[in-house]
Amino acid sequence: MTPEVAMQKRKQVIRDGYCVVDDILTEEFLEELREESERLIAGHEPPPDVRYQGQHVGVRGVDNPIIQKLLDWPQSRRALEQMGFGDFESTGGIIILTKDPGEPALYWHQDWMLWNDPMSCSPWPQTMFVSYYLTDTTIENGCLKIIPGTHLNRIPLHDELIPAHEQGARFIEEDHPVMFSDHPDQVNVFAKAGALVLADARVLHSAHRNLTDERRTLILAWHKRPMTIPDNWEDDIPGVIANRDPNQEYVGSRIPRELLG
Numbered sequence: 704m705t706p707e708v709a710m711q712k713r714k715q716v717i718r719d720g721y722c723v724v725d726d727i728l729t730e731e732f733l734e735e736l737r738e739e740s741e742r743l744i745a746g747h748e749p750p751p752d753v754r755y756q757g758q759h760v761g762v763r764g765v766d767n768p769i770i771q772k773l774l775d776w777p778q779s780r781r782a783l784e785q786m787g788f789g790d791f792e793s794t795g796g797i798i799i800l801t802k803d804p805g806e807p808a809l810y811w812h813q814d815w816m817l818w819n820d821p822m823s824c825s826p827w828p829q830t831m832f833v834s835y836y837l838t839d840t841t842i843e844n845g846c847l848k849i850i851p852g853t854h855l856n857r858i859p860l861h862d863e864l865i866p867a868h869e870q871g872a873r874f875i876e877e878d879h880p881v882m883f884s885d886h887p888d889q890v891n892v893f894a895k896a897g898a899l900v901l902a903d904a905r906v907l908h909s910a911h912r913n914l915t916d917e918r919r920t921l922i923l924a925w926h927k928r929p930m931t932i933p934d935n936w937e938d939d940i941p942g943v944i945a946n947r948d949p950n951q952e953y954v955g956s957r958i959p960r961e962l963l964g
C-alpha cells in the first residue's frame with residue numbers, strides 16, 4: 704500500500720467503519736489456511752444455536768502454529784501500522800465462521816460489548832475485526848453487508864434490532880423481517896480471497912445467505928487497542944472521553960444506549 708492509499712483506508716475506517724485491503728495473504732498461505740480450516744471444521748460439531756454464523760470454531764494461536772502464523776502475518780501488521788492502527792493487538796485467537804451451501808443469512812448486528820463505557824463514542828476504532836475470506840465473496844455466496852457510519856451514528860434500525868448472538872439473535876426465525884432485511888444504505892463488501900477486511904466492532908453488519916454449492920469460509924481475528932486516546936489522534940476528543948475515569952469499572956452491554964449519537 705502506498706502511504707496515500709493507507710491514509711485513504713484509515714479515513715474510510717474512521718468515517719464508514721470498515722475498509723478492505725487487497726493482496727495481504729499469499730496464494731500459498733491461503734492454500735495452507737484452506738486445508739487447516741477444513742481439518743479443524745471436520746473435527747468440530749457445531750452447536751445448533753450458531754447456525755447463522757456457521758461452524759463457529761474458535762482456535763488459539765498457542766494451540767495451532769498455522770493460526771499463530773496468521774496472527775503474526777507481517778503484511779497484516781504492516782497494513783495496520785501504515786493505516787495508523789499499529790497499537791491494535793490480536794486477542795490471541797481466531798474464529799472460523801462458515802456458510803455452507805444453502806445456509807441462511809447472518810442477521811444485522813454490531814459486536815461492541817461495552818456500551819456503558821464512555822469510550823463507546825470514540826471517533827477512532829477501539830475494537831476491530833481483522834477478517835480473511837478464503838474464497839472470493841459475492842452476493843450469491845454470502846458476502847458481508849455493512850451500513851457505513853453506523854458505528855458513530857444511530858439509525859432507526861438500531862432500535863429495532865434484537866441484540867446480537869448469545870443475547871438473543873441466535874434464537875430468531877430465519878424469516879425475521881427486520882434482522883434479515885435489506886437496508887437502502889447497505890454496502891455489499893466484496894472481498895477477494897487473501898484480502899484483509901477490517902471493521903469497527905460498532906458498525907452494523909450482516910451477511911447474505913449462501914446460494915452457491917461451495918462453502919464460504921471466513922477467519923476472523925478480533926483486535927483491540929488500549930482504552931486510551933491514541934497517540935496519533937489529532938482531531939477532536941469527545942468530552943466524555945477526555946473526562947473518563949480509567950479506574951471505573953463499566954458493566955458490559957451489547958445495547959447502544961445514550962452513548963450512540
Ligand SMILES: O=C(O)CCC(=O)C(=O)O
Pocket residue numbers: 756800809814846847908909910921
Ligand atoms: O459471516 C460474516 O461475514 C460476518 C460474521 C460476523 O460478523 C460475526 O459472526 O459476528
Ligand SMILES: [Fe+2]
Pocket residue numbers: 812813814908
Ligand atoms: Fe459480527
